[in-house]
Amino acid sequence: MNFRDNKLSRRDFVKASSITAGGLLLGSLPVGRSAFAAGNDRLKIALIGCGDRGTGAAANALDAGEDIQLVAMADIYEERLSGCYNILSQRYRNSDKLNVPEEHKFVGFDAYKKAMELADVVLLTTPTFWRPQHFEEAVRMGKHIFMEKPVAVDARGVRRVLQSARTAKEKQLNVVVGLQRRYQNKYRELHKRIQDGQIGDITSGTIYWMEGEFPDLTHNPEWPELRVQIVNQFQFLWASGGQVLDQLIHNIDVANWFIGEHPVSAQGMGGRFESLTGKNKGQFYDHGFIEYTYPNEVVVAAQARRQANAYNRVAEEFMGTRGSMQSHGFGSDGVLKNHQGSILYSHDSSGDPSPYVQEHVELFNAIRSGNVIDNTVRAAHTTMTAILGYMATYSGQNLTWEEALNSDVTFYPQHSLTPENVGYDTEAPVKRDENGLYPVPVPGVTQVV
Secondary structure, eight states, X not given: OXXXXXXXXXXXXXXXXXXXXXXXXXXXXXXXXXXXXXXXXXXXXXXXXXXXXXXXXXXXXXXXXXXXXXXXEEESSHHHHHHHHHHHHHHTTTSSSBXXXXXXXXXXXXXXXXXXXXXXXXXXXXXXXXXXXXXXXXXXXXXXXXXXXXXXXXXXXXXXXXXXXXXXXXXXXXXXXXXXXXXXXXXXXXXXXXXTTTTOSEEEEEEEEXXXXXXXOOOOTTSOHHHHHHHTGGXXXXXXXXXXXXXXXXXXXXXXXXXXXXXXXXXXXEEOOGGGOXXXXXXXXXXXXXXXXXXXGOEEEEEEEEOTTSOOEXXXXXXXXXXXXXXXXXXXXXXXXXXXSOEEEEOOOTTOOOHHHXXXXXXXXXXXXXXXXXXXXXXXXHHHHHHHHHHHHHHOOOEEHHHHHTOOOOSSSOTTOOGGGOOTTOOXXXXXXXXXXXXXXXXXXXXOO
């Protein structure tokens, strides 16, 4: 089955994904083991993408145990690489965890390959647009991988990641994806108790990611337009997909995890206040609502918002046949109740390890023990669920899983643009109009399939 070209039904997608997760061969791809031999002491890490999240991910990885060393870094902009290195060098100035000589600091659109060659484990933390390409190359080289969520910005990218997942499984590579609630004690305990039947079968849910507004675009008069869009990735759909794909995806992941399925369809609405439609803003929606329908008519309502002076909430709620669950993403509380309001379980997170570090701890433990952790398929499911959601809000259409998964529509006019053919001289993927404004999706007009 060719994930990139063939049309896929939801049944095909789930079937193919489960086969990949089981490690069965789907084709005659070359088989090889990872470069790192279980039992070795020091793990060498390469950081691909040196922005804020890359800097944080590197620190999380280096904090995950002893005998871990950052040996190579790559970014397309030298200033970001230097800034990241300076922060890390201050943090680890009294240890040998940072060992990146000048010749191991690589700058350019192909720099990731040079850094990967020097490492056992690669951290993929660039803007999401490049994730499928970088994942594919890391798998080809036989590297263990931590990659940030989401794994792609559109269905084409998801299909490409699943193609690479076949090879990663054959090579027995460890892959952890930064959907860190899966590595958080609170969510793990709530999930276990729900699976044990404490609130019965889940019948519905509501998930939220609502916080303050996006800032104005970061801009330097000397920057070409492409750099403006890359630096401000979260406000441009080609680079990040928007808030649903970048932030609400965490809550979506909890819904898929706890329900144990993926939606069969979604419809929704969204937009942006007129006051936010200015030359200092990108393409993002500042509010959206998605109604996901799962198998067995389970409906999850998803709310996303980035507005000033408004109610903030990052949380998940699920109703079951015997009770309910509430959890706040940024808080310590996680509660199960029966329908009479009595508390069945309340989680105390004091003393729990940071999930941002724990995901690296478990990755490194698996590498050293010779075990395999591979989050790729379920992270692709979650990414595709978020993509289905933003496609529904941008278009105003009721979309099925199959329609979304098989779509080749992208949110930039140059449909030939791929991660491989972007360079410093590439024309920016989206253009301002005659009034200096970037195009924003219009429900009822914007085509997504």
